[in-house]
Amino acid sequence: MRISELEGKRVAIWGYGREGRAALAALRWRLPSQPVTVFCSPEEAEPLREMQDPALRIEIAVDADALCEHEVVIKSPGISPYASPAADAALRGVRFVGGSGLWFAEPVAGKRVAVTGTKGKSTTTALIAHLLRAAGQRTALAGNIGLPLLELLDVQPPPDVWAIELSSYQTGEASAVDVAVVLNLFPEHLDWHGNEARYYADKLLLVTKGAPRVAVFNAADPVLAELEVPPTTRVAWFNLADGWHLREGSVYRGERAVLDARSLPLPGRHNRLNLCAALAAIEALGVDAVKLAPAALSFRPLPHRLQTLGTRNGVEAVNDSIATTPHASIAALDCFRGRRVAILVGGYDRGLDWGVFVERIAAEPVAAVITMGQNGPRVYEKLRTLALGDRMVLAEAGEMEEAVKLGLQALGTDGVLLLSPGAPSFPRYLDYVARGRHFAKAAGFDPDQISAIPGLGVS
Known part of the structure; x- marks a missing residue:
């Protein structure tokens, strides 16, 4: 649905975070007198009232009846369409669309590369932009x-290429994509999607529904290996011997060694595979990726993703707040093999199985595991059954300050204090950024110095 098609309709915006603000700004830019209802929290309502917009209606309470007063609802990504009241309103004829869906429907110039995956999608998207x-x-x-896509509506001059990260909440809205990158699939966001099968299906709508010209897939992912793609889509594999892959510490294109991966500013094998995915995507655009690969050496790693904050009293503090699955926490531990690590885990409990994390700790105990958050007690009990005794400190913490204190006590004057929660940040924090900033402050570092994402926007 294009923005122009909203004119004259009964339109609402549900949620007034950054996506909701971008949607309202886009409507006011294109349809300045269009009546709009905004469903939001009491805190979000105040700045809306200050706008003194006579065509704006503000509602704090939202239910199916309130939604059904509108023909189209522009929904923030975090609101699940599978749960009430969205599901009830949809059954009664309300059409839901996201800000990304509105943007993709517009006639925007430039090639489109869309990236998704359970882990690594932000870094891969940023790498693609950096290299291009x-x-x-x-x-x-x-x-x-x-940066919501609607914030870049009507950019002049238009970009040559759009490097777009999409979450599983947004993948079904993508269209006219030249290259779609799917990095990996692990269970996540099951509370939003309802179950693992639907999460995978929704994630893969980027390909199955979006029908990109080229789909770049990780050859090691079993779900991707079995996926049936549209007949018009060509598949390009990475993490495969005849494509972009890792071998003996280097990035290879087929049999050609292209780059020494050990010199990259990206810790961990998973990050180097993200580079392989980025290079495969660039190659799919028709650009000489072999020639561009050395430019990855000047890439600035993104905040809250295995971000080194600094060292105090012999302990290195690392912020991996974006890690929202147990698999992501395991990948973080892989980066620090051979070092003493105190890892802080736990957050919102969405029912994921922590068995893989427990198996990893059983095989390779770390200096300490400190659990916290809503699922902290459940993870603690699973780890306690290992009975590691003096081989590893296991402790529970109430707040971040206590978790940091316990981790530092376990390390003494040597090691890595690693925040890699393996769980979402809410409801304790607004988002993973707020959690990472709290960790930085608790560990004695300036949170204002760690959060800016380099390269957002057009350049």
Whole structure:
């Protein structure tokens, strides 16, 4: 649905976070007198009232009846369409659309590369933008990475390429994509999607529904290996011997060694595979990726993703607040093999199985595991059954300050204090950024110095 099609309709915006603000700004830019209802929290209502917009209606309470007063509801990504009241309103004829869906429906110039995956999608998207800019291509970096697409509506001159990160909440809204990248699939966001099968299906709508010209897939992912793609879509594999892959510490294109991966500013094998995915995507655009690969050496890692904050009293503090699955926490531990690590885990409990994390700790105990958050007690009990005794400190914490204190006590004057929660940040925090900032402050570092994402927007 294009923005122009909303004119004269009964329209609402549900949620007034950054996506909701971008949607309202886009409507006011294109349809300045269009009546709009905004469903929001009491805190969000105040700045809306200050606008003194006579065509704006503000509602704090939302239910199916209130939604059904509207023909179209522009929904924030975090609101699940599978739960009430959205599901009830949809059955009664309300059409839901996201801000990303509105943007994709517009006739926007430039090639589109869309990236999704359970882990690594932000870093991969940012790498694609960084490398294309090194090739002199005017490139937009936007989407779930921190800049809603609607904030870049009517950019002039238009970018040559759009590098777009999409979450599983947004993948079904993508269309006219030139290259779609799917990095990996692990269970996540089951509270939003309802179950693992639907999460995978929704994630893969980027390909199955979006029908991109090229789909870049991880050859090691069993779900992707079995996926039936549209007949018009060509598949390009990475993490495969005849494509972009890792071998003996280097990035290879087929049999050609291209780059020493050990010199990259990206810790961990998973991050180097993200580079392989980015190079495969660039190659799918028709750009010489082998020539561009060395530009990855100047890439600035993104905040809250295995971000080194600094070292105090012999302990290195690392902020991996974006880690929202147990698999992500395991990948973080892989980066620090051979070092003493105190890992802080736990957050919102969405019912994920922590068995893989427990198995990893059983095989390779760390200096300490400190649990916290809503699912902290459940993770603690699973780890307690290992009976590791003096081999590992296991402790529970109430707040971040206590978790940091316990981790530092376990390490003494040597090791890595690692925040890699393996769980979402809410409801304790607004988002993973707020959680990472709290960790930085508790560990003695300036939170204002850690949160800016380099390269957002068009350049």
